[in-house]
Amino acid sequence: MKKDTGKAKKETVGVCVRCGKSIRFDEAIIIDEKLYCKECAEKIKMDEEKSKKLHKSVKNRMLGGVCGGLGEYFNIDPTIVRVIFAILLFVPNLRFWFMPLIYLLLWIIMPEE
Ligand SMILES: [Zn+2]
Numbered sequence: 001m002k003k004d005t006g007k008a009k010k011e012t013v014g015v016c017v018r019c020g021k022s023i024r025f026d027e028a029i030i031i032d033e034k035l036y037c038k039e040c041a042e043k044i045k046m047d048e049e050k051s052k053k054l055h056k057s058v059k060n061r062m063l064g065g066v067c068g069g070l071g072e073y074f075n076i077d078p079t080i081v082r083v084i085f086a087i088l089l090f091v092p093n094l095r096f097w098f099m100p101l102i103y104l105l106l107w108i109i110m111p112e113e
Contacts, residue, residue, distance in 0.1 A: 011024045011025050011026075012024055012025075013025045013028050013035070014028065014035045015035070016035060016036050016037040016040055017034045017035055017036060018036055018037075018040040018043075018044070019037060019039070019040055021037050023035060023036075023037045029041035031044060056068070056069045056107065056110045056111070065107075065110075066103055066106045066107050066110060067081040067082045067085060068081075069106075069110055070106070085099055085103065
């Protein structure tokens with residue numbers, strides 16, 4: 001038996017595994033079988049969407065946002081990605097259409113942010 005938690009915490013269903021706050025039944029959100037409060041669940045969702053998905057960047061957009069998106073995904077400066085792309089354009093062993101083709105493929109594959 002649980003000990004008596006009192007009237008005020010009557011509706012409490014558990015404690016948020018992220019911030020430790022007690023959660024009432026109407027604000028409990030379960031992600032991966034863990035209990036989170038509303039605020040933490042939203043933060044986790046946002047973090048996941050930002051970091052895990054490879055997407056065309058809206059913020060770092062120059063051509064199609066592909067370089068910016070790659071930069072954000074790998075956590076490197078989008079400018080560096082563009083420079084790498086530019087350098088690869090002039091690598092003699094690669095055909096001139098190779099990098100634009102890759103860029104085009106990424107642009108088609110990657111979803112909008
Ligand atoms: Zn929380």
